[in-house]
Amino acid sequence: MPADSIGLYTPRHDRDEKSMYPSPMLTINYANCLSARVGSHGLDSDHLDPAGDLARGVASLTQKLASTRGTGWERWRELARGEMRKAHVPAIKELVATHKPSASNLVVLGIGGSALGNIALHSALRPPTWNLLSDEQRGGPRLFVLDNVDPVNVGAVLDFCKHNGGYDRTIFNVISKSGETAETASQFMIIRDLLKRELGDGYARNIVAITDPEKGTMRQICDAEGFVTLPVPEGVGGRFSVLSPVGLFSAAMCGIDIDALLEGANAMDERCSNEELAKNPAAMLAALLVELGTKKGKPNHVLMPYANSLYLLADWYRQLWAESLGKQKDLSGEEVFAGFTPIKALGTTDQHSQVQLYREGPNDKVLGLIEVEDFGTDKGAIPSGLGVENLNYLEGKTLEELMNAEKRATEFALNESHRPNFTIRFPRVDAHHVGEFIMLWQIATSYAGLMLNIDAYDQPAVELGKRATFGLMGRAGFEEFKTKVDEGLAETEHQL
Amino acid sequence: MPADSIGLYTPRHDRDEKSMYPSPMLTINYANCLSARVGSHGLDSDHLDPAGDLARGVASLTQKLASTRGTGWERWRELARGEMRKAHVPAIKELVATHKPSASNLVVLGIGGSALGNIALHSALRPPTWNLLSDEQRGGPRLFVLDNVDPVNVGAVLDFCKHNGGYDRTIFNVISKSGETAETASQFMIIRDLLKRELGDGYARNIVAITDPEKGTMRQICDAEGFVTLPVPEGVGGRFSVLSPVGLFSAAMCGIDIDALLEGANAMDERCSNEELAKNPAAMLAALLVELGTKKGKPNHVLMPYANSLYLLADWYRQLWAESLGKQKDLSGEEVFAGFTPIKALGTTDQHSQVQLYREGPNDKVLGLIEVEDFGTDKGAIPSGLGVENLNYLEGKTLEELMNAEKRATEFALNESHRPNFTIRFPRVDAHHVGEFIMLWQIATSYAGLMLNIDAYDQPAVELGKRATFGLMGRAGFEEFKTKVDEGLAETEHQL
Numbered sequence: 001m002p003a004d005s006i007g008l009y010t011p012r013h014d015r016d017e018k019s020m021y022p023s024p025m026l027t028i029n030y031a032n033c034l035s036a037r038v039g040s041h042g043l044d045s046d047h048l049d050p051a052g053d054l055a056r057g058v059a060s061l062t063q064k065l066a067s068t069r070g071t072g073w074e075r076w077r078e079l080a081r082g083e084m085r086k087a088h089v090p091a092i093k094e095l096v097a098t099h100k101p102s103a104s105n106l107v108v109l110g111i112g113g114s115a116l117g118n119i120a121l122h123s124a125l126r127p128p129t130w131n132l133l134s135d136e137q138r139g140g141p142r143l144f145v146l147d148n149v150d151p152v153n154v155g156a157v158l159d160f161c162k163h164n165g166g167y168d169r170t171i172f173n174v175i176s177k178s179g180e181t182a183e184t185a186s187q188f189m190i191i192r193d194l195l196k197r198e199l200g201d202g203y204a205r206n207i208v209a210i211t212d213p214e215k216g217t218m219r220q221i222c223d224a225e226g227f228v229t230l231p232v233p234e235g236v237g238g239r240f241s242v243l244s245p246v247g248l249f250s251a252a253m254c255g256i257d258i259d260a261l262l263e264g265a266n267a268m269d270e271r272c273s274n275e276e277l278a279k280n281p282a283a284m285l286a287a288l289l290v291e292l293g294t295k296k297g298k299p300n301h302v303l304m305p306y307a308n309s310l311y312l313l314a315d316w317y318r319q320l321w322a323e324s325l326g327k328q329k330d331l332s333g334e335e336v337f338a339g340f341t342p343i344k345a346l347g348t349t350d351q352h353s354q355v356q357l358y359r360e361g362p363n364d365k366v367l368g369l370i371e372v373e374d375f376g377t378d379k380g381a382i383p384s385g386l387g388v389e390n391l392n393y394l395e396g397k398t399l400e401e402l403m404n405a406e407k408r409a410t411e412f413a414l415n416e417s418h419r420p421n422f423t424i425r426f427p428r429v430d431a432h433h434v435g436e437f438i439m440l441w442q443i444a445t446s447y448a449g450l451m452l453n454i455d456a457y458d459q460p461a462v463e464l465g466k467r468a469t470f471g472l473m474g475r476a477g478f479e480e481f482k483t484k485v486d487e488g489l490a491e492t493e494h495q496l
Numbered sequence: 497m498p499a500d501s502i503g504l505y506t507p508r509h510d511r512d513e514k515s516m517y518p519s520p521m522l523t524i525n526y527a528n529c530l531s532a533r534v535g536s537h538g539l540d541s542d543h544l545d546p547a548g549d550l551a552r553g554v555a556s557l558t559q560k561l562a563s564t565r566g567t568g569w570e571r572w573r574e575l576a577r578g579e580m581r582k583a584h585v586p587a588i589k590e591l592v593a594t595h596k597p598s599a600s601n602l603v604v605l606g607i608g609g610s611a612l613g614n615i616a617l618h619s620a621l622r623p624p625t626w627n628l629l630s631d632e633q634r635g636g637p638r639l640f641v642l643d644n645v646d647p648v649n650v651g652a653v654l655d656f657c658k659h660n661g662g663y664d665r666t667i668f669n670v671i672s673k674s675g676e677t678a679e680t681a682s683q684f685m686i687i688r689d690l691l692k693r694e695l696g697d698g699y700a701r702n703i704v705a706i707t708d709p710e711k712g713t714m715r716q717i718c719d720a721e722g723f724v725t726l727p728v729p730e731g732v733g734g735r736f737s738v739l740s741p742v743g744l745f746s747a748a749m750c751g752i753d754i755d756a757l758l759e760g761a762n763a764m765d766e767r768c769s770n771e772e773l774a775k776n777p778a779a780m781l782a783a784l785l786v787e788l789g790t791k792k793g794k795p796n797h798v799l800m801p802y803a804n805s806l807y808l809l810a811d812w813y814r815q816l817w818a819e820s821l822g823k824q825k826d827l828s829g830e831e832v833f834a835g836f837t838p839i840k841a842l843g844t845t846d847q848h849s850q851v852q853l854y855r856e857g858p859n860d861k862v863l864g865l866i867e868v869e870d871f872g873t874d875k876g877a878i879p880s881g882l883g884v885e886n887l888n889y890l891e892g893k894t895l896e897e898l899m900n901a902e903k904r905a906t907e908f909a910l911n912e913s914h915r916p917n918f919t920i921r922f923p924r925v926d927a928h929h930v931g932e933f934i935m936l937w938q939i940a941t942s943y944a945g946l947m948l949n950i951d952a953y954d955q956p957a958v959e960l961g962k963r964a965t966f967g968l969m970g971r972a973g974f975e976e977f978k979t980k981v982d983e984g985l986a987e988t989e990h991q992l
Contacts, residue, residue, distance in 0.1 A: 031990040045990070112848025129652045131628060132660070148845045149902075150804040151873045151895040156625045164628070183844055185887050186878050186898055193879035217886050238848075281992055299858055300796065300837060308646040319849035326853030339857030341796060343839055348679055349644045351961060352608025352734075353815035357822030359957035361835030362795055377647045382682050383689035390713050391681050393971035399647040402682055402969065406645075409964030412981045416960060461855035464912060465847060468905035473898065475889035485908040494527040494541070496777055 024427040026268070026436045028281050032411060033288050033366070038418040041298075041363055043291055048277065048284075055277040058287060061450045062275045065443075073457035075233065076240035076442060080265035080435070084233060088245050089258065091230060095208060096252045103141040104165025106253050107157065109187045110175035110246075112319060113238025114210075115147035117247035117438075118175075120316040124309050124434050125256045140254040141171065149183045158194070167198045167206065171253070175210040175246055177232040179218025182469055192225075210245050237457055239320050240442055243435075257431040264435025272443045282440050285422075286447035289366060292420055293340050294452075298366045301340045302358070305370035306347035306407040309429050314344035317441055324445045324456040331453050338452045348406040355410060359417040367414060367421035371407050374428040375400050520923040522764070522932045524777050528907060529784050529862070534914040537794075537859055539787055544773065544780075551773040554783060557946050558771045561939075569953035571729065572736035572938060576761035576931070580729060584741050585754065587726060591704060592748045599637040600661025602749050603653065605683045606671035606742075608815060609734025610706075611643035613743035613934075614671075616812040620805050620930050621752045636750040637667065645679045654690070663694045663702065667749070671706040671742055673728040675714025678965055688721075706741050733953055735816050736938055739931075753927040760931025768939045778936050781918075782943035785862060788916055789836050790948075794862045797836045798854070801866035802843035802903040805925050810840035813937055820941045820952040827949050834948045844902040851906060855913040863910060863917035867903050870924040871896050 035042040047054055070078040078084050108118050122143050127133070131142040142165075144157045161170045172191050176184045195203035204226045211218040213231040222229050230245035241247065243265055248258045272282040292298040301321065303314040326339030345354055347369065358365060377400070384395040394402070407423075414421045424440075426433045449456025471481030531538040543550060566574040574580050604614050618639050623629070627638040638661075640653045657666045668687050672680045691699035700722045707714040709727040718725050726741035737743065739761055744754045768778040788794040797817065799810040822835030841850055843865065854863060873896070880891040890898070903919075910917045920936075922929045945952025967977030 027991055029991040031988040034990060111845060116849065127652050128649050129656045132656055148804055148842065149895045149898050151871045151899070153624050153804045154895060155873055156623045160625045160628055180886055182890065182898060186890050186895060189878050189882055189887065189890060193881060217884055221882070221884060279992055284992060299860070308644055308649045322850050322853035322857070326857035328856035337856065337858050339853050341839070341853065341857065343837070346644065349607060351958065353612065354818050355961060356955045356957045357818035357835050357837065360824035360833065361818070361822035361837065362833055364795070364837070375647045377651055382685050385689060386685055386717070388713055388717060390676055391685065393966065393969055394678065394682050394685060397969060399645045399650060399682060402645050402678060403647070405968035406961070406965050408981060408985065409961045409968055412964050412984050413961040415984055417957070459852045461852045461913070462847065465851060465902070465905045465909040468908050469902050470889065472901035472905060473889050473893060485904060488908050488911055489904065492527040494530060495523055495525040496775055496780060
């Protein structure tokens, strides 16, 4: 961003990022989840007593997680360190070095866990006007994540790339472990055909695939067509893959400091290995949300950042929390219909949309507010000169002050209505702290799975819809599903 | 959008929009809300019997609404017709004729009801790449809606406008009935000062204010500074204002057919004046959601369009549904804690994020799916040539077919898990049908308010947070609130 700019709220360049580390950490303040603040809708602080049942139970879960980390479906926990990091980061940087200088556009083809992390990192750590800036101002490609098969959107993005940079300066990053996800496969088939027609034999140079390193349909395609690939590591599920090449390649292409991201994740992992509940942020977060969710009638979990840049991290969180914990059966096979409904909101914006409901509607939510201490902009003050008495109080204040005053006021108002809430505080929004945030929620999810006694790593309920789609789309072997759908949804008179 | 384009999924220009009217209407299919499809989690179809209590109650509500339309807080219902329409539309078109030819950027300053409708209309009815296109391709200004005081976002947008078109080709559209909304007032003070410095005495030409036509702080400012204004009509609340100048000016600036929008709203209004429940879409929608919400334990209401363009209409719906119906007390003053939690989702994307929870988690939701029959793109087929057996079934199909097959598959899968759902079907996404959709939900909201016996037009719970913000920001007269907040949120040891 040009430095002359508008004199107000422009990014500061006068700080040495590195000198901030070890930086002030992400903090969680949970006082407003306690009965002292929100009455019977909160937890008694005794309940969190270090010598109590809950804290002792958590300590044993921490031991259990220490023993399973890096194995089975807990392999994601090693992504930010050790062998996996050593294998991934140099390979990513090498590919970025090859592709970044000549790329005007980067188009990610992926959905769910192959898109949400990419979108969240970009939105958190790049300027909101990124795609509007010139090649020179950006210093990296525009990013488009095609996480749907909406034909209008797919068409508009491809059309834009054709006329801005052209296909030869557009890298398509297809992300699919199996290659059989219908949405991503369809997009890929369209783009492969398009590139072959437009770029001729060398089309494969514009495709970077992130897929299973050994098996599956996409692997087979990559081997046959000669695409360069990065791995979806074995044992890393989609919703836990943002710190693998799945999330890191597009981030690094756009200039995000992936080392700082992984360092932040690592720093949080350290903290979350502490057996003491009161010193383990992920364990505390999971304990609060599970206890309030299951014992205080609060199954709806709102995440409400007071920062536009963090809003789409709430979409990433939505998948993690919903898909991991929303389970019909527990590990013993008993029907439990577990899970919490994650809801994303944005402060201050949603104060003018949702806070009426959050304060006066059903008391069925826990609100997670996110606060940013330092937005990293020059603190230009709101100017005087308007001369209107009712607005004088704003003169000389900054937008940062207003943002944080509104957050604090909302916290107060929620307490007055006995609505439990907590605050996650970012000292500032940078790769390190975003890495901390990601690891915090991933580990909290693994704790919550254990606390609910469910499998946090499967998603059995997604299968039926996939099969029904195959049936409706005429895939051989799935005919019975088409019959079932057509019978089940036969036209009725119940429409107007 | 250039017509040469990519040969696939490009907008069709071969249809006469006008010839479509009277067009096929928006339809609602609610068969999947009935016990025949979803067991005890649904309503018995007897319950909706034309001679039954519910239908008779609804008929009397329809009569009541007919008698109050155009009066009190029901004035929004006349925005699309009669005197209000005759007063607003020509004034808007005149202003658009003045400003559009010389505007590269339009920046809306507003929040809540002064932003959500603007964003929704733009996203629904303009290409997703709108702001990325050239002036010539767009034929209207880029649109930025500053609905938050995030300093990074405000700074980035202003900086972009300065260097792309410049402030002299940027129109600032400040929307605030009173002028005292802290977020909008702060932005306005910054921009007024900036324009005075950059453009000198003529700065007022670049400001269009939408505010109270007679009284209030913003009115006073407009009169003193000579801004051109459009009215926030008396008796029209923020969340019901999208069909007033509040929503229409920015839409018309960007080339949206506001006549077709209002015609669509009118057409839906006609249908929703029918006393017969089975022929009144808004009454049916309200009846289903209120009955399922209050009697079947389904207070969470998901709106899940299968079309990217309609996703942000779900944000507009969120405010309408949450703020109107989330009320602690009913009209007799009894504590009821009424209301439903609106949740936005996107198909197919959220099938890979939320559907696991929607099928296996707590059965506490009603899912409103939105289907688009015709996406208005050339139906280029998914190409063959890849030669992978598992993906052959996709060849020759279109993305439209896939999108709608996935929607239908999800509907089937939800039914199998006894999760009530309904489908709103757009014949296509155009101004007429978006107008229908808006009016449908506004009228449904007024029905739901009556059914819950609450005041759908106030928002008392928002006040405390506003006062606390005033206190924290040092506004005279609100000192006590600062004291209360500081005491209530005093630091504790409950943080890590």
